[in-house]
Amino acid sequence: MPNPAPSPFLNHITQTLAQIDADGLMKSERMITSAQAGRISVNHEGVTHERVVNLCANNYLGLADHPALIAAAKGAMDDLGYGMASVRFICGTQDLHRQLEARLARFLGHDDSILFAACFDANGGLFEPLLGTEDAVISDSLNHASIIDGIRLCKARRYRFANSDMADLRTQLEAARADGARFIMIATDGVFSMDGYLARLPEIRALADEFGALLMVDDCHATGFMGPQGRGTPAHFGVQADVMTGTLGKALGGALGGYIAGPQPLIDLLRQRARPYLFSNALPPAIVAAGLAALDLVEAGDDLRAQLFENAAYWRAGLADAGFGLLDGAHPIIPVMLGDAKLAQAMAADLFQRGVYVAGFFFPVVPKGAARIRTQMNAKLTRDDLNFALDAFKAAGKATGVLK
Numbered sequence: 236m237p238n239p240a241p242s243p244f245l246n247h248i249t250q251t252l253a254q255i256d257a258d259g260l261m262k263s264e265r266m267i268t269s270a271q272a273g274r275i276s277v278n279h280e281g282v283t284h285e286r287v288v289n290l291c292a293n294n295y296l297g298l299a300d301h302p303a304l305i306a307a308a309k310g311a312m313d314d315l316g317y318g319m320a321s322v323r324f325i326c327g328t329q330d331l332h333r334q335l336e337a338r339l340a341r342f343l344g345h346d347d348s349i350l351f352a353a354c355f356d357a358n359g360g361l362f363e364p365l366l367g368t369e370d371a372v373i374s375d376s377l378n379h380a381s382i383i384d385g386i387r388l389c390k391a392r393r394y395r396f397a398n399s400d401m402a403d404l405r406t407q408l409e410a411a412r413a414d415g416a417r418f419i420m421i422a423t424d425g426v427f428s429m430d431g432y433l434a435r436l437p438e439i440r441a442l443a444d445e446f447g448a449l450l451m452v453d454d455c456h457a458t459g460f461m462g463p464q465g466r467g468t469p470a471h472f473g474v475q476a477d478v479m480t481g482t483l484g485k486a487l488g489g490a491l492g493g494y495i496a497g498p499q500p501l502i503d504l505l506r507q508r509a510r511p512y513l514f515s516n517a518l519p520p521a522i523v524a525a526g527l528a529a530l531d532l533v534e535a536g537d538d539l540r541a542q543l544f545e546n547a548a549y550w551r552a553g554l555a556d557a558g559f560g561l562l563d564g565a566h567p568i569i570p571v572m573l574g575d576a577k578l579a580q581a582m583a584a585d586l587f588q589r590g591v592y593v594a595g596f597f598f599p600v601v602p603k604g605a606a607r608i609r610t611q612m613n614a615k616l617t618r619d620d621l622n623f624a625l626d627a628f629k630a631a632g633k634a635t636g637v638l639k
């Protein structure tokens with residue numbers, strides 16, 4: 236078929252794209268031609284760069300290419316096939332799915348859990364069945380897009396508090412109570428992924444208890460490595476969340492899959508009512524089996540976690556000594572603050588030429604004027620990798636004028 240004549244609609248779309256580009260906000264994708272790992276091969280403009288140090292994956296424990304996960308996935312494919320060709324409740328539930336749900340629940344300290352295709356879907360399906368027009372959701376302003384969308388899909392009244400601002404959270408709780416809310420749920424990321432800041436869970440829990448509210452924590456950037464045995468930010472702070480969501484797509488192997496963990500009746504109701512669960516395909520056996528293998532490694536993974544945090548401390552100190560502006564913190568997300576989107580892009584491009592793969596983050600994922608390069612540590616990076624990357628950062632910082 237010949238292309239149709241340009242329509243006003245497509246002209247409008249093309250102009251929007253041109254504006255994104257003119258603002259320096261266009262995202263482009265580089266092609267990785269190896270497994271996800273500490274060093275990767277990347278094809279860019281027809282040239283393959285080998286052994287590039289990768290500082291932008293959520294591969295915190297380095298499990299994305301772990302032989303035990305690959306073997307578990309292969310074994311499950313041999314025994315249980317490739318796909319489920321069904322949602323869970325029709326004919327898409329294998330014993331393995333229930334094993335993983337029970338295992339995740341035990342690991343996180345909850346009665347049960349329920350799997351989704353992704354945490355995006357878990358957050359999309361969580362609120363609508365649990366809360367109605369009589370209820371209230373109070374959401375941190377920096378919460379992940381999937382929490383924001385999930386809240387949009389539910390009929391509860393919405394309240395928002397400034398990121399980690401406990402006085403504002405109290406104000407919103409008071410407003411929700413004054414508006415006559417039946418149930419109130421506070422929703423927060425466990426870790427705010429653009430900054431690497433932890434939610435102030437002890438204070439949030441205390442406020443939730445004071446106002447009789449529920450606490451929901453999305454722990455995508457923590458499960459597997461924060462807290463004792465990697466049980467996440469609530470465990471890190473020694474507090475209990477009423478509901479947790481999380482992903483298999485980051486530290487727990489990095490493939491895909493999400494979940495909600497919580498009290499039995501809540502999980503039971505979600506199995507009846509959560510739309511992304513009811514109307515989307517079951518996870519394939521390979522993913523589920525590898526998820527179980529990932530939990531084996533995580534539960535026995537004190538050495539991996541120690542290496543991750545040792546790397547993070549070394550990397551943070553190295554960047555600070557070089558004179559880069561960082562945000563304070565102890566999480567393996569370590570953002571290098573640059574301000575301008577184009578500068579972040581230029582610095583990322585320069586670093587790539589020096590063999591270090593990082594991504595510039597800019598509007599709309601961070602506020603305008605707060606562009607940054609978000610670096611992330613993983614347990615498999617060696618001291619040599621980190622020194623190589625530090626030298627590259629220093630050189631790129633001088634080349635782009637970020638460092639004097």
Ligand SMILES: *Cc1c(COP(=O)(O)O)cnc(C)c1O
Pocket residue numbers: 352353354355356358379381424428453454455456481482483484491492493
């Ligand atoms: C990555 C992330 C998600 C989405 O997880 P997927 O499983 O990739 O859909 C949701 N919430 C937070 C806080 C995340 O960091």
